């Protein structure tokens with residue numbers, strides 16, 4: 099479990115919108131993804147989660163920083179065949195089940211797109227067989243191959259999107275809010291499907307979501323983003339039990355609790371970024387507080403967090 | 415974590431896979447569009463009219479045995495009769511034959527203008543939108559400037575410099591005509607190029623040409639088709655207008671525009687010489703417009719049930 103599959107090093111993605119208007123969608127984030135794990139990435143809308151995922155998979159050229167896949171720089175200069183190799187290893191599942199399937203293509207052709215591009219089937223029969231196998235894998239009847247996307251429901255469309263990604267036999271899948279556009283009852287089905295596929299195909303996931311409630315079930319580790327920065331990264335349980343960054347605490351306080359009494363007592367904490375009061379001299383950065391638990395803070399805050407933990411330990 | 419997930423979520427209804435067995439054959443997108451189009455009465459009237467007009471343009475000139483260009487001064491300005499269905503003009507030519515000869519030319523001008531607009535507009539707008547940034551800015555600014563030049567001035571310039579001919583007429587029609595198409599294609603491609611299915615194709619490793627062929631072109635077909643259908647009547651009308659100003663085709667070539675402009679001075683005494691070409695200009699423009707509107711409605715996904 100501790101083989102690094104992906105290393106993101108000081109990744110930046112700045113969009114220039116005008117002369118003096120630069121959006122720093124991702125502003126210097128670093129993290130590793132281990133083979134076989136699910137890394138959850140959460141944060142409010144517009145904090146740069148999608149941009150992070152899209153830059154990792156090279157849909158956007160990084161402004162600065164590196165993405166290493168098995169130690170190899172993804173953004174470096176590549177020839178065509180090396181690029182194609184990467185294309186097969188990394189795939190993406192998208193948020194909007196309506197915008198992510200071409201309305202003019204049959205489901206079978208949508209799923210087979212990767213097979214066609216990479217020449218993975220020798221003839222039509224093999225192609226059809228592969229499509230049927232993929233449909234079966236994601237829990238859809240093979241008849242879907244001959245239909246158009248608009249005949250499928252949101253959940254079924256998301257399954258088709260998953261099948262399309264699986265067609266090239268990837269190792270790593272970026273799932274960009276794959277369930278947030280779906281009905282709650284369907285969300286669980288898709289999450290279960292993704293877990294099943296992870297076991298069967300030994301997949302590694304980067305699972306993006308905007309709230310913490312579903313992520314905690316699927317993720318081994320969770321990263322929390324706030325305005326282009328990663329503010330906390332920890333194993334899922336650790337993040338739930340010992341959140342350190344005030345923004346993480348605020349996100350956690352937003353999750354409804356299944357117990358009615360506790361739910362009534364739940365108070366939503368709001369995050370106020372001015373409480374840090376970073377001085378000009380302080381350079382907040384990622385600090386490892388306990389093994390595997392990173393938080394973005396200044397030296398001063400680090401001491402506070404450490405002493406807070408010491409007190410908690412003494413009391414507990 | 416896994417067992418927790420299992421008992422947190424229970425499958426409430428039927429198994430997913432069984433739910434799909436109510437299989438029906440899938441309608442293709444275009445089948446869908448055509449069904450909706452056929453339900454549109456006005457558009458169907460337009461279509462029938464258009465088919466009739468094209469049929470007459472092909473066979474009409476040979477129906478009466480009269481020639482469109484032979485003068486017969488003993489038979490000038492005759493009223494419609496069994497011999498000359500639409501009457502004759504001031505040189506004794508059969509107006510019926512000339513009307514359908516004119517239909518050929520008017521339709522030819524309209525369709526060629528639409529095709530040229532299509533070619534230039536799709537390439538121009540497509541490249542501008544897909545490239546984006548500076549390329550887009552320069553290309554579209556050029557189009558804006560051209561659009562700002564008074565059209566009539568350009569058309570007159572063309573006619574004077576290149577001489578009055580069918581080709582010049584079509585060229586004059588398209589100097590600024592393609593801009594509309596380019597703008598529409600650009601808008602479509604802009605909204606499509608960051609659509610998630612195109613991103614998905616890119617992550618799968620699809621190249622520029624595959625994205626164009628499989629994704630961009632099929633998905634912009636609709637608006638392009640509508641724009642084309644609406645370009646044809648504009649071109650036909652413009653031709654008539656230019657002919658009316660004396661900038662049109664030279665005799666004995668007949669177009670609806672030249673016939674109408676020849677017929678106008680005699681409107682008091684020989685009204686049929688103006689009436690027939692004018693009526694067919696109106697009918698054709700009407701037919702194309704309702705077909706275009708019908709297509710637009712049929713293609714609108716919001717009307718999809």
Ligand SMILES: Nc1ncnc2c1ncn2[C@@H]1O[C@H](COP(=O)(O)OP(=O)(O)OP(=O)(O)O)[C@@H](O)[C@H]1O
Nearest residue numbers: 113121123141142143144145146147148149150308
């Ligand atoms: N192609 C782009 N050009 C310019 N700005 C962009 C582009 N893509 C994203 N942005 C901006 O970057 C910021 C981060 O966007 P991003 O889509 O990554 O957010 P997100 O965390 O995925 O949000 P959501 O939860 O709404 O999906 C936003 O302010 C957005 O407006």
Ligand SMILES: [Mg+2]
Nearest residue numbers: 147148149274
């Ligand atoms: Mg997003």
